[in-house]
Amino acid sequence: MPTSVLTPVEYIGRWSINSVRSLGKAGYLTTGALRALRNVEIWGPRLVSQMVSVGVASVPIALFIAVFTGIVLALQASYTLTGAVPMYLVGAMVGKSMILELGPVLTGLALAGRVGASTAAEVGTMRVTEQIDALETLAYDPLAYLVVPRVLAGVFMFPVVIVLASAIGILTGWSASLTLLDMSSAEFVRGLRLFFQPWDVGFAVIKSLSFGLIVTSVGSFYGFHAKGGAGGVGVATTRAVVVSSMLILVLDAFWAVVLL
Amino acid sequence: MKRREELLAGSVVLLGIVVAVFGTLWLQGRRFGSTETEVHVLMRDVGQLSVGNAVTFRGVPIGRVGDIAVEEGGTAVRIQLLLDGEWILEDDAVAVIAPESMFGDWQAEIVTRSRFPRYDYYEIPAEARLPGGVRILSGYMLPDLSRLTAVADEVAQNVASLTDRFDRAFGQETTDQITQAIDNMEEFTATLRRLADQQSDQFLGIAEDVQNATSEIASVLETARGSLERIDALLASGDLDSILVNTRVITAELSGVSGDISAASRSLSGTLTLADSTFLALNRITARLESGDGSLGRLITDTLLASRAERLVEELNLLMADLRANPRKYVRLSIF
Amino acid sequence: MSIVLRDVYRAFGTNQVLRGLDLEVQDGETLSVIGFSGAGKSVVLKHMVGLIRPDSGDVVVDGKNVNELDVEELNALRRDVGYVFQFAALFDSMSIAENVAMGLRRVPGTYEEEIVSRVRECLALVELEGIEDQYPSELSGGMVKRAGLARAIATRPKYLLYDEPTTGLDPVTVTVIDRLIVRMKEELGVTGIVVTHDIESAYRISDRIAMLHDGRIRICGTVDEIRGSDDPLLRSFLEGRPELAKRAS
Ligand SMILES: Nc1ncnc2c1ncn2[C@@H]1O[C@H](COP(=O)(O)OP(=O)(O)OP(=O)(O)O)[C@@H](O)[C@H]1O
Ligand SMILES: [Mg+2]
Numbered sequence: 002m003p004t005s006v007l008t009p010v011e012y013i014g015r016w017s018i019n020s021v022r023s024l025g026k027a028g029y030l031t032t033g034a035l036r037a038l039r040n041v042e043i044w045g046p047r048l049v050s051q052m053v054s055v056g057v058a059s060v061p062i063a064l065f066i067a068v069f070t071g072i073v074l075a076l077q078a079s080y081t082l083t084g085a086v087p088m089y090l091v092g093a094m095v096g097k098s099m100i101l102e103l104g105p106v107l108t109g110l111a112l113a114g115r116v117g118a119s120t121a122a123e124v125g126t127m128r129v130t131e132q133i134d135a136l137e138t139l140a141y142d143p144l145a146y147l148v149v150p151r152v153l154a155g156v157f158m159f160p161v162v163i164v165l166a167s168a169i170g171i172l173t174g175w176s177a178s179l180t181l182l183d184m185s186s187a188e189f190v191r192g193l194r195l196f197f198q199p200w201d202v203g204f205a206v207i208k209s210l211s212f213g214l215i216v217t218s219v220g221s222f223y224g225f226h227a228k229g230g231a232g233g234v235g236v237a238t239t240r241a242v243v244v245s246s247m248l249i250l251v252l253d254a255f256w257a258v259v260l261l
Numbered sequence: 262m263k264r265r266e267e268l269l270a271g272s273v274v275l276l277g278i279v280v281a282v283f284g285t286l287w288l289q290g291r292r293f294g295s296t297e298t299e300v301h302v303l304m305r306d307v308g309q310l311s312v313g314n315a316v317t318f319r320g321v322p323i324g325r326v327g328d329i330a331v332e333e334g335g336t337a338v339r340i341q342l343l344l345d346g347e348w349i350l351e352d353d354a355v356a357v358i359a360p361e362s363m364f365g366d367w368q369a370e371i372v373t374r375s376r377f378p379r380y381d382y383y384e385i386p387a388e389a390r391l392p393g394g395v396r397i398l399s400g401y402m403l404p405d406l407s408r409l410t411a412v413a414d415e416v417a418q419n420v421a422s423l424t425d426r427f428d429r430a431f432g433q434e435t436t437d438q439i440t441q442a443i444d445n446m447e448e449f450t451a452t453l454r455r456l457a458d459q460q461s462d463q464f465l466g467i468a469e470d471v472q473n474a475t476s477e478i479a480s481v482l483e484t485a486r487g488s489l490e491r492i493d494a495l496l497a498s499g500d501l502d503s504i505l506v507n508t509r510v511i512t513a514e515l516s517g518v519s520g521d522i523s524a525a526s527r528s529l530s531g532t533l534t535l536a537d538s539t540f541l542a543l544n545r546i547t548a549r550l551e552s553g554d555g556s557l558g559r560l561i562t563d564t565l566l567a568s569r570a571e572r573l574v575e576e577l578n579l580l581m582a583d584l585r586a587n588p589r590k591y592v593r594l595s596i597f
Numbered sequence: 598m599s600i601v602l603r604d605v606y607r608a609f610g611t612n613q614v615l616r617g618l619d620l621e622v623q624d625g626e627t628l629s630v631i632g633f634s635g636a637g638k639s640v641v642l643k644h645m646v647g648l649i650r651p652d653s654g655d656v657v658v659d660g661k662n663v664n665e666l667d668v669e670e671l672n673a674l675r676r677d678v679g680y681v682f683q684f685a686a687l688f689d690s691m692s693i694a695e696n697v698a699m700g701l702r703r704v705p706g707t708y709e710e711e712i713v714s715r716v717r718e719c720l721a722l723v724e725l726e727g728i729e730d731q732y733p734s735e736l737s738g739g740m741v742k743r744a745g746l747a748r749a750i751a752t753r754p755k756y757l758l759y760d761e762p763t764t765g766l767d768p769v770t771v772t773v774i775d776r777l778i779v780r781m782k783e784e785l786g787v788t789g790i791v792v793t794h795d796i797e798s799a800y801r802i803s804d805r806i807a808m809l810h811d812g813r814i815r816i817c818g819t820v821d822e823i824r825g826s827d828d829p830l831l832r833s834f835l836e837g838r839p840e841l842a843k844r845a846s
Contacts, residue, residue, distance in 0.1 A: 036668070049263070049266050049267050049270050050263075050266055052270040052274075053266045053269055053270050056270065056273060056274075057269050057270055057273045060273060096288070123690075126689075127688075130684065130686060130689075131682050131684065131686035132686050132687075132688055132689070134643070134648050134680075134682070134686060135680070135682060135686040135687075135688070135748075136688075136699075137646070137647075137648060137675065138646050138648065138675055138678065138679075138680040138749075139675070139699050139700040139703060139748075139752075140672040140673075140675040140676050140700070140703045141699070141703065142668065142672070157274070158273075158274075160277065160281075161273060161274050161276075161277030161278075162277070164277045164280050164281045164284075165273075165276065165277055165280060168280045168284055193288060194288055194289070194290050195366055196366065197288040197289065197313065198311065198312070198313055199285050199289060199312070199313065202281060202284070202285045206281070
């Protein structure tokens with residue numbers, strides 16, 4: 002190469018090659034993880050502790066976010082709905098947006114930070130300190146040991162955390178309406194129920210499942226392919242959070258198109 | 262340690278499931294532990310009614326829609342209503358499906374047939390499936406504004422084909438008059454459509470318009486009715502020549518009336534006037550045609566078309582009355 | 598059975614580390630691998646357990662070609678191979694006892710009591726009694742290293758690959774580990790490959806010594822042959838004289 006500066010064409014070429022390579026690695030990891038699902042004796046005992054660290058430990062942050070989201074939603078809804086529109090729609094807006102959108106997405110983004118980063122950092126550290134190699138020499142499939150329980154815990158626990166968060170968000174929205182907006186409980190509940198459809202909950206759960214899948218597998222992916230020392234783990238962690246946050250938003254739109 | 266983790270994870274998962282399941286049931290408005298009465302409704306079309314919508318009786322919510330499914334054979338829809346508590350419905354109980362508020366949510370109201378005898382309830386076929394102990398009611402759906410437009414379209418088409426036949430029976434002049442009536446109808450349809458398009462942002466204005474227009478129209482209608490009475494009489498007499506002469510006069514009168522009103526009050530007032538005059542006229546004419554009175558009636562060999570037109574006009578009249586009484590019901594604001 | 602590497606090539610990007618390496622380890626012998634830092638000694642060891650796959654060439658362990666094994670077969674093979682990592686690679690989220698027990702848990706039909714006693718036994722072998730419940734971060738570098746060794750020998754493997762097992766240990770502990778390596782060979786018939794920079798220790802424990810240079814085995818022979826060799830590069834390495842190495846290359 003005559004110069005060290007890449008021409009745009011070379012840049013695009015390198016970018017494409019890297020993208021294809023990443024896709025290949027991701028596919029390899031996915032098939033490996035699917036195959037590793039058979040090794041229940043490896044991931045089974047690890048599942049509960051991962052459910053605790055992915056799910057249970059995420060409950061406080063999720064509820065914290067939900068509490069404030071609920072209050073803000075109620076206040077903003079009432080601010081938007083002045084005039085001819087009846088106040089009970091505050092209930093409808095809080096319920097609908099909490100269940101369909103804000104509960105899953107805000108919680109998902111928060112957990113992308115919490116779970117995605119910790120997954121990438123843990124797995125990445127294990128990679129650069131050869132702990133993953135050590136696992137292999139001890140006849141553990143690292144995908145079964147590290148990735149499968151994390152991803153399963155994510156798929157299983159994200160919906161649980163998100164359901165709790167949405168419920169808390171609605172409850173705080175409700176109490177904000179009572180205390181700050183002079184609405185009656187009956188009014189709020191009428192609005193809440195007016196547009197509610199059981200499918201909304203199914204939709205939220207499907208969304209949450211996919212967020213859990215994405216956050217944990219993206220975190221595992223970047224951790225698994227971390228290179229170098231602490232710096233490499235840092236890069237992996239950052240990428241994991243950025244990419245899983247972006248994918249959450251893309252998935253959000255995807256499900257809205259496919260399922261609504 | 263391990264046991265503690267298992268306990269922790271287990272309780273959070275259980276809590277999540279409990280919240281999801283009971284939250285859903287509660288939001289659906291289901292009451293826990295109390296008895297329910299199941300009632301089925303058969304009807305042609307459910308509009309935008311969906312599972313979970315309210316069931317009311319004399320305006321009071323008494324249950325919800327449990328399930329909606331197309332009947333075997335596809336000729337009807339079966340709606341399952343779940344009423345809270347024990348209910349024994351009157352013998353002539355029927356269900357009317359209609360929008361509940363202006364926000365697009367629908368409801369099923371249980372009424373008696375004698376209260377709204379003119380609605381075209383679905384007649385339950387003898388072979389309809391009857392699950393043990395479940396009442397099956399006939400249902401009728403009040404169409405919404407978009408449906409109104411569709412019906413008006415259909416009326417216009419039918420009138421067009423009627424005119425085609427009139428054309429064969431009368432000369433050019435009469436046809437022109439009726440064509441004008443059709444033009445009015447088209448204008449009416451177009452206005453309705455515009456109305457439907459603009460409904461969300463113009464809701465308040467429209468509601469006010471409707472109030473003004475209805476009182477205004479009341480007086481003007483008297484004039485119109487006088488004119489139409491004469492068409493009536495003419496058709497009854499069956500004298501073709503006098504029809505030819507008088508129809509021209511009357512139609513001119515009529516269009517004058519509707520022109521006045523359209524100019525006086527814009528959009529809806531105009532629409533209603535136009536509709537009223539047109540429909541009353543058509544109503545009478547088609548009534549005559551169907552009953553076979555007068556020479557005109559006999560000229561129409563296809564009575565089916567005429568009766569169909571009449572049914573549509575009847576439906577439109579009902580709708581217009583309802584629209585005037587509850588304009589909010591038809592103007593939908595879709596927020597979500 | 599033994600370990601055979603035949604014409605192995607391996608590059609990392611543009612860095613051609615192994616260039617047609619041939620190496621044969623006899624059953625039951627202890628072979629020391631010496632070579633300059635960065636020569637690829639760790640890479641060679643990793644080839645033997647399939648942690649790194651060759652670009653070309655064959656790696657045959659226990660009569661099986663590592664390249665051709667599927668996941669199950671590779672895992673079965675790995676149960677027979679213990680690997681002592683250069684930097685121990687202990688699982689830092691687990692106590693030392695759990696670390697040592699990891700391999701044992703993969704052996705079907707092992708009872709918890711057996712595991713506990715075996716863990717204690719292995720830790721005693723590396724002179725680390727009583728630290729079962731401590732975590733790797735609480736140990737000194739040398740202790741971590743020995744814990745890694747304990748983990749590798751816990752499953753009584755047929756092959757033991759030691760990547761610098763004595764680097765960074767005090768002289769007394771070095772002797773303890775050296776004796777342990779010899780005992781593994783003599784009492785259990787373990788085939789051992791020891792990567793080491795400690796040439797004295799290599800003389801003590803090895804049947805043969807191989808020198809890795811330029812991606813190939815430059816010299817391989819018995820301890821006496823190595824002692825008596827006049828290869829300038831080997832002499833440079835043994836005597837720690839860089840000027841000899843420069844002249845040789
Ligand atoms: N995973 C890897 N990715 C890229 N390069 C690697 C990798 N592993 C080893 N290398 C390269 O291979 C060469 C040999 O490394 P190796 O660790 O085998 O050296 P060594 O002989 O064990 O050295 P030391 O005595 O210092 O441990 C080095 O240049 C190193 O950069
Ligand atoms: Mg090394």
